[in-house]
Amino acid sequence: MKRQMPSTREIEQEIVGRVKTMFRKDFEMATKEEIYRACAEVVNDVVIDNWLTTQKSFVQQDPKCVYYMSMEFLIGRLLGNNMINMRGYTEVMDALDELGVDINEVEDQEPDPALGNGGLGRLAACFLDSLATLQYPAYGCGIRYHYGMFKQKIEDGYQQEVPDNWLQTRYPFELQRTEYEFEVRFGGWVRYDSQPDGTTKYIHEGYNAVIATPYDLPVTGFDNGMVNTLMIWDAKPKEVFRLDSFEKGDYSRAVEDMNLARNLTEVLYPNDNHIQGKELRLKQQYFFVSASIQRALAKYLRYHKDIKKLPEKVVFQMNDTHPTLTVAELMRILMDVHGLGWDEAWEITTHCVAYTNHTIMSEALEKWPQDIFKRLLPRVFMIVEEINRRFCDEIRAKFPGDEDRVHRMAILADDQVKMAHMAIAASYSVNGVAALHTEILKNVSLHDFYEMYPEKFNNKTNGITQRRFLMHGNYKLSDWVIKKIGRGWITDLSQMKKLESFVDDKKSLDEFMAIKLDNKKRLAKYIWEHNGIEVDPNSIFDVQVKRLHEYKRQLLNILHVMYLYNQIKENPEMDFYPTTFIFGAKASAGYENAKLIIKLINNVAAVINNDKSIDDKIKVVFIEDYRVSNAEWIFAAADVSEQISTASKEASGTGNMKFMLNGAVTIGTMDGANVEMYQELGGENIYIFGMSSDEVIAHEKNNDYNPVDVMNGNHHIQKVLQQLVNGNYSIDNPELFRPLYNSLLNTQCTAKADTYFVLKDFASYCETYEKIQEAYKDKYKWAKMALENVAHVGKFSSDRTIQEYVDDIWHLDKLDLK
Ligand code: CR6
DSSP states (O other): OOOOOOOHHHHHHHHHHHHHHHHSOOGGGOOHHHHHHHHHHHHHHHHHHHHHHHHHHHHHHOOOEEEEEOSOBOOOOSHHHHHHHTTOHHHHHHHHHHTTOOHHHHHTTSOOOOBSOSHHHHHHHHHHHHHHHTTOOEEEEEEOOSBOSOEEEEETTEEEEEOOOTTSSOOTTOEEOGGGOEEEEESOEEEEEEOTTSOEEEEEESOEEEEEEEEEEEEEOSSSOOEEEEEEEEEEESSOOOGGGGTTTOHHHHHHHHHHHHHHTSBOOOOSSOOOOOHHHHHHHHHHHHHHHHHHHHHHHHHOSOGGGHHHHEEEEEESSTTTHHHHHHHHIIIIITOOOHHHHHHHHHHHEEEEOOOOOGGGSOEEEHHHHHHHOHHHHHHHHHHHHHHHHHHHHHSTTOHHHHHHHOSEETTEEEHHHHHHHHOSOEEESSHHHHHHIIIIITHHHHHHOGGGEEEOOOOBOHIIIIIITTHHHHHHHHHHHOSGGGTOGGGGGGGGGGTTOHHHHHHHHHHHHHHHHHHHHHHHHHHOOOOOTTSEEEEEESOOOGGGTHHHHHHHHHHHHHHHHHOTTOOOOOEEEEEEOOOOTTOHHHHHHHHHHHHHHHHHHTOGGGTTSEEEEEOSSOOHHHHHHHHHHOSEEEEOOOTTTOSOOSHHHHHHHTTOEEEEOSOTTHHHHHHHHOGGGSEEOSOOHHHHHHHHHHTOOOHHHHHHTOHHHHHHHHHHHSSTTOSSOTTTTHHHHHHHHOTTOSSOSOTTOHHHHHHHHHHHHHHHHHHHHSHHHHHHHHHHHHHTOGGGBHHHHHHHHIIIIIOOOOOOOO
């Protein structure tokens, strides 16, 4: 039986009661943090009952289940999310209100669990939300990083990284499960032992071991009593360091084990779409993969005898190449622990694993040096060698005499282990994350593999959860939509179509834009409190928030702002609708150009915001520490959404969808999921500019793009580029931004210049932007466009994405929750 949240009255009493028993305090004396903890327990109580019921149904119904293997789960705060999904948000808000406390302040006490970098990690979190809401049995499998994504501080315009110590105090939503601990082994060597029956046993010796301990987090479905589990693994030494081991000669081993365990789950690598290739990262990958598979198999074998039927009940979805070791580790366990032969083990593995590709960026492709791999995982490496040997034979059989192709496709080549190649060789499904991206995989970046296994390739366009990104982040709009079209859209976003009947109704448009204005005021207040910048809620809020990466072209955006500023200065009477350009982005700690772009944005902001002569026509704001919790408010407040990546480079994007859901109008390139947004919206409700992916790919292939030519033909570009290096935005050090200038023009001609075609797309961006300015001046035209965006967002729910994964790849059974 689904347990519901108690009534407002009961919640109020429970909160007061919990504050008393947990902190021995009268409510009036409690801190906000204590109130948050009390609320968390009130909600947890309901969640746990439903979690138990879900687990019982699991056992009774024995459904097939997906294990979503991911190095990242960017779940964000859980209190608000769980209250929404348990249908108790308003009740808790009212109860707190009665007690004289603002729910936002209470929610603000929760650390923002940032166990991910950006889109890929947030996608995993949205998928878990949808799986639970659609009643599909699923486990998220990841890592309990002690330090998540760093917190960003801006000092003197520069990004500073501050550790994110989210576990400093107990996190109320996690449950340590020592009963599901498993051992994971690293290093050592493999001894061969010939058996009387002629087979060989492989015995792993001399290794260092750690114990993997899972912490379970509940994943609540919306209003259905379903609670799935996200297991995140922590490491501890196998044996606590004991002095007496010294006498046994194990002293150094004990120290090693302890250090290994200590470092393993310490920190998330803060790279998005870029791999650093650190040995510790490979250890992290093996650690969580091995532990998760062991737990999955233990669960399976509790209720089933025949390991060969594993694919009937279990599927491992590999979120990018990071968990590709799933392939070799499952083979190892099936052979070395369960005694299966190669063919039997391969048959099972290749029916249990599927792979999602999230990028074509070559620097994000994982390749491990073979010597490191072999030293760290000697037995697993032997298995990879055999997978590679058989795979190369298969290529030769299909393409006789084509040794070049064998070399291009091999898993082991150039002294490296190519993880994507292994993932594709073993998976029964390989998917991209937007239609365009999947086509590029098939026709360009993974073309060899597509020719070999065309049947494996399929597309699953990404999606987002409307529960967090509308209901929680923008409750005013959410309530308004409910008033207009009912509640169906909460679990079936295609119903947003019904809003079509209001797009020409001025009264509705007025209400809709009044809500936008309220959300802009909320964000303006946040900006004032956090940045000390006063922005006008009546100006256009033009927003680009996402990780900082050159291909995402924040540089194009800020150069355009510099250009607009020049225009206004030269032509003070120019008809320009006041605009606030809002940025938010973290740069990887070692990514120099990205960090310099942050500095440039802040310096441009300092100059423009303080220039009284332009009458506040432009304001520039860089929001510090962009993360899930402030993102919700930013999307809600945006008028214009900047999705301006170089076509072909952004696999999908998901921020684009969150803006659309909140009624912002996109200016973007034909890249990633923008293409499908354009298809859903029609040309009138989205602003597209720049080169197509085909054009970009052709220039890359022909190597025929020269940014200097573009600059010479456009004096506006010449001027902004000059201003990059003449001290206009850096009086003390005119050379500060020279590296950015060089990256665009590269006067030394040593490396490629303007890799991401910033200058090439500049003119088209400026032109298209003028149309946005024009459109905004017509209040109802704009309101209609914005509402059309909400009305056509249906496709971009992660509920739709998950249903497609279930239908085409996972074939899961829905759980019946009685
Ligand atoms: N960086 C893509 O770049 C996509 C997400 C989720 C990314 C982005 O376009 O929306 O994955 N890729 O599919 C990787 O992380 C490798 C991302 O978030």
